Amino acid sequence: MSQSCHLEGNPDLYGIGVRIGLYAQWMATLLITLFDPRNEGAYRVVNLIMQCAIFLGLCIDSTNGGTAVGSVITQILLCGSLSSLTGDGISHAGSFSGIFRVLFYTALSSYGCWFWFTGVDQMRIPDCSEEIAFFGRASINGRFRDFGKAASVIGIAISVGLICWNVYAAVLRRKGDFQYGPASRLWKRPQVELSLLLLSVGLIAFSIGAVEYLVDVNDISELSDVNSVGQFLPLLVGTISFFQTLMTTLRRRLIWRRRCLFLFGRHL
Template structure:
């Protein structure tokens, strides 16, 4: 797939170079009045379009939607999407680290936006499936890319937020999305993000251990009888393999419950980070990130759209083949 490899290369170069491209920031602007009335101040700043411009965001959203469609209807292609997104995330995380160590200060809002991409986005790809279309090696790659982002999030909300690399818009609040508009300066909001960051880091570490140790045990041809019931229960619930005819396998009611939960999970993973990113940009009056006229914005958006079209085409081809066989 030459087009896929070329797309991966473009995504990596674009995201990695974003941290090194000089950018012009627009601090809070006050109206030029002799009275200096505080009510005349204009909040907001010019965002980094090289990291989260409209074209890049659209490309990411197209990837998330493609991943959800693949997980449901076109599992053969989900591995390619997963690998592409992991490479992109690695580049974004490197850019975030460079921004953290850069003398040019950044805004905590920008870090929050990148956290939506780095931490929330991968859950559109990560699932319990392990087998024909998913290997332990791929799970390891996901862990290596996503888990450091959760560790960074822990550092940011506990320590980094008070560091000198951040700047705040003068006389303006900074806001984020946690099911509603919240102030990023609120103690309760900071405590919430601290708790979520630690919880995610622990959960990801636990499930990585699960894939590393319990799944290989499950694949042994000679399972120990003491471990087998536990392993069967874990795999029947977390993994999508149905294991009909085995003791302890899922019932029809279990299947219906898991299907409903899976749909809710998929919708949440897709909608929540998109709302978080777009509302955060809007509430903080971030400018310069709503155009795709430049080549740097056009390429990732077209690449993401092309991937979505390819997924839809594969699904339609599969449906057509299914009906031909049925008839």
């Protein structure tokens, strides 16, 4: 990358400590959802807290001279937490955490619309045409930008639909007619939807690969040292969560627990 395109990153948004912490938290949530779904609620809340903190930092960074590439990296990190989609997929609908998650992704999609339609032009480095936004050295201002616009609009449409579904589920919960809550499956055998499991694993692999590729190909500096609270806390929370979940899974032999497997809603 040329000297005029030197990118100085924001370590509190996507520094090495934040990235490792988020990767570890994704894996921990995937493990707990797959092997011990009764306890997944706490992990989803932790994910949501970390997401909200990073998203708030992204909004502040976008108005204080942040780079367009840095915003793309952060958005990919925020989307990576969708990797917790296993199990029945709807048990948290209508709950406080479920509604708040949908509101968060609505806000993220709204930010994405602003970013891809107007924000890119404001955040790009002047006289630099080498900012890479995707695999294959795709330019941030090329066809990938059109994809970003479409994805953001679709994201808002899906989020609005999920808001309506959550409101409906909340009404059913109040009436006691919602059949998919955590209490309804307390004594049931754990369920795993294989299509969502494969999607989750693929999303984790894609998110990690895309983020690390963009950091490397754009030669972003100031990201390799864990020298701030903003990096240390996600690193600490994520790594402790992952190793604790892994040890619990192995110690209690949850891997061998019988569970119901589904493929596109059909019991195997």
